[in-house]
Amino acid sequence: MHVSLYYLNYFYFRANIILNLKLDWPDLIIINGRPRHPQSQGLVERGNAFVQKILGKWLETNNSLDWPSGLGPVMLAINNCISQSTKKTPYELVFGQRVRNDHDFWIQIYEQSTNKSIINEEDLPSSINSYLNSDNDEFLFSISINSNHGSHKRVRDEAEKNCIRTAERQMKNYQRALKKQKVFQVNDIVGLKIADVDRSNTASSILPCKIFKIIIKKDSLTTLYKMATVNGIITDAFSSSDFIDLSETL
Numbered sequence: 001m002h003v004s005l006y007y008l009n010y011f012y013f014r015a016n017i018i019l020n021l022k023l024d025w026p027d028l029i030i031i032n033g034r035p036r037h038p039q040s041q042g043l044v045e046r047g048n049a050f051v052q053k054i055l056g057k058w059l060e061t062n063n064s065l066d067w068p069s070g071l072g073p074v075m076l077a078i079n080n081c082i083s084q085s086t087k088k089t090p091y092e093l094v095f096g097q098r099v100r101n102d103h104d105f106w107i108q109i110y111e112q113s114t115n116k117s118i119i120n121e122e123d124l125p126s127s128i129n130s131y132l133n134s135d136n137d138e139f140l141f142s143i144s145i146n147s148n149h150g151s152h153k154r155v156r157d158e159a160e161k162n163c164i165r166t167a168e169r170q171m172k173n174y175q176r177a178l179k180k181q182k183v184f185q186v187n188d189i190v191g192l193k194i195a196d197v198d199r200s201n202t203a204s205s206i207l208p209c210k211i212f213k214i215i216i217k218k219d220s221l222t223t224l225y226k227m228a229t230v231n232g233i234i235t236d237a238f239s240s241s242d243f244i245d246l247s248e249t250l
Contacts, residue, residue: 045195054078085166086159093159096152181240184211184225190243192227192234208246209234 022028051074058070079090080099091099184190191206213226215237224237 051075051078083159085163087162088155088159092155096155177241178222181223182245183223184214184240184245186211186214189246190225190227191246192238192243206244206246209243 054077055067055070055074058074059065059067062070064070076099082089086093089098188211190209190211192209194203194205194207207229209227209229211225212228212233215224215226216222217224222239224239225243226237227234227243
């Protein structure tokens with residue numbers, strides 16, 4: 001049996017367990033991920049940062065340090081936020097309807113079922129019962145609306161159309177921004193922006209570089225630059241949005 005072990009983004013496994021795994025499984029293959037581009041996995045990084053900010057706000061609001069307890073309500077809130085691109089919530093795209101109950105409701109249900117395998121309606125507190133009755137009325141109204149305006153498939157179709165419109169608008173903005181970008185020349189001194197995930201807290205966020213080659217892609221209206229540092233040549237090529245002009249600071 002061949003087993004492969006991966007690590008990504010320069011986060012190394014620093015425990016003796018790696019050595020022990022290799023000794024126990026001689027066929028173990030450790031695959032080192034290729035060096036990442038500073039702009040790659042940007043969606044994941046932005047998503048993680050968004051969850052971190054919302055979770056921090058939840059901890060501040062509830063005056064708590066128990067962050068695992070906040071994951072449930074935070075993720076439920078995120079999954080019920082309307083996306084700017086699709087004009088729908090993630091929950092709505094998956095299940096075809098808005099969420100019916102909040103996180104606290106299910107916590108109450110769980111607390112009631114701690115000592116019982118089955119919960120009868122008569123055993124539920126009056127607060128939960130009244131919530132269920134009012135929620136059922138709202139759900140019946142939601143069903144009548146959905147029957148008039150379409151099914152789950154229509155919700156996804158509308159989201160797809162909205163997403164395409166957003167992508168087209170972003171492409172136009174991107175092409176407009178490309179025309180306004182500053183054009184650099186060979187031997188210009190620039191500072192390459194280093195992503196937070198690729199550096200320590202004490203490392204500089206800007207890497208001074210010198211442009212030695214310009215690559216112009218006519219089909220995409222994109223200009224890429226090859227750069228060199230005091231330690232050598234950088235393999236990847238970058239666009240002007242990846243760095244800042246340092247020539248005026250010299």
